[in-house]
Amino acid sequence: MICEQIDPGQWRLSFNQPEAEFLINVLARLGRHYQEDVSRMPPALRAYWEGAISRGGGTGKTDLTESQEVLAEARAELRGERLALVENWLREYELSEEREPWRVEITTAERDEFVAMLNDRRMLIAAELGVTEQDMEADLSRMTNEARRAGILEIDVLGHFILVMLGPQIYRP
Amino acid sequence: MDQVESVRDIHGNRNKVLRLRSGPVATGKENLSPRCAQDDGILNGDASGHSSAAKPGTETSPDVDVEEKLKEAFARGWSIIVWNDPVNLMDYVVFVFKTVLKMNEQDASRHMWEVHQKGKSVVGRETREKSELIVHRLRSFGLNATMEQA
Numbered sequence: 447m448i449c450e451q452i453d454p455g456q457w458r459l460s461f462n463q464p465e466a467e468f469l470i471n472v473l474a475r476l477g478r479h480y481q482e483d484v485s486r487m488p489p490a491l492r493a494y495w496e497g498a499i500s501r502g503g504g505t506g507k508t509d510l511t512e513s514q515e516v517l518a519e520a521r522a523e524l525r526g527e528r529l530a531l532v533e534n535w536l537r538e539y540e541l542s543e544e545r546e547p548w549r550v551e552i553t554t555a556e557r558d559e560f561v562a563m564l565n566d567r568r569m570l571i572a573a574e575l576g577v578t579e580q581d582m583e584a585d586l587s588r589m590t591n592e593a594r595r596a597g598i599l600e601i602d603v604l605g606h607f608i609l610v611m612l613g614p615q616i617y618r619p
Numbered sequence: 620m621d622q623v624e625s626v627r628d629i630h631g632n633r634n635k636v637l638r639l640r641s642g643p644v645a646t647g648k649e650n651l652s653p654r655c656a657q658d659d660g661i662l663n664g665d666a667s668g669h670s671s672a673a674k675p676g677t678e679t680s681p682d683v684d685v686e687e688k689l690k691e692a693f694a695r696g697w698s699i700i701v702w703n704d705p706v707n708l709m710d711y712v713v714f715v716f717k718t719v720l721k722m723n724e725q726d727a728s729r730h731m732w733e734v735h736q737k738g739k740s741v742v743g744r745e746t747r748e749k750s751e752l753i754v755h756r757l758r759s760f761g762l763n764a765t766m767e768q769a
Contacts, residue, residue, distance in 0.1 A: 617728035
């Protein structure tokens, strides 16, 4: 995958065929996930979309029910927005005549949204599998649980895509 | 031509997304950046949060002034906390802090390291409504954020 800035605020992403197919597969899964009813999701995934707005660590005793509802509504809307975005990416791929490499031109805002969406997939896999710090540092070749190994590999590959799009971000004096 | 058309498709839908994204945090000067840049007091446990003084040139009676200060102190009584998780990449967290909280690279990196090493970081202090919005924005990028009453 290559990410080039072609103009201020404008980016070109290029994917070779395996990368494009991987990405399309990820997006298709995400699309299906965004359409699922949150109340029917496993608890870990439900927690990702609903989650507690507070851990109750502060001193206040304010009732946060309303804030929790506001967040839940906003999260529901977000899934709808991301579904529309996924559909656009899939349509873009469907319509493309040239797929080796597959090129897409997007704005910075679109890139940021795309990155957040790919990160959704990473977080959802992690929530579903209960991925820990040890898992992320483990030697995948020695991991015997195939589903876990595949999940962590996908998290890693998507992480690589994200880093390619963002470039280095950490301040190093 | 197909390429251009399809790119335009994405642009069209992007606008819809951007409309939702252009809340006060993303666009206004009232975002967290100035506070984040000077929130060492909060990070060091000084949760008073009322660093504001009377605006120069404004003529208010001492009573009103104190009342205003108190009002602001109570209004901004919500800390926004980002918690550590095993999956989000360090560079990605810095990117989110820069994008959502409008932090500069140095502050964003400092908060990211704090999350990584201490398990959490207070990235801002705001009113309840604004905290809700910021928590949502941070979560929309996959960060584990909560708001706690100070």
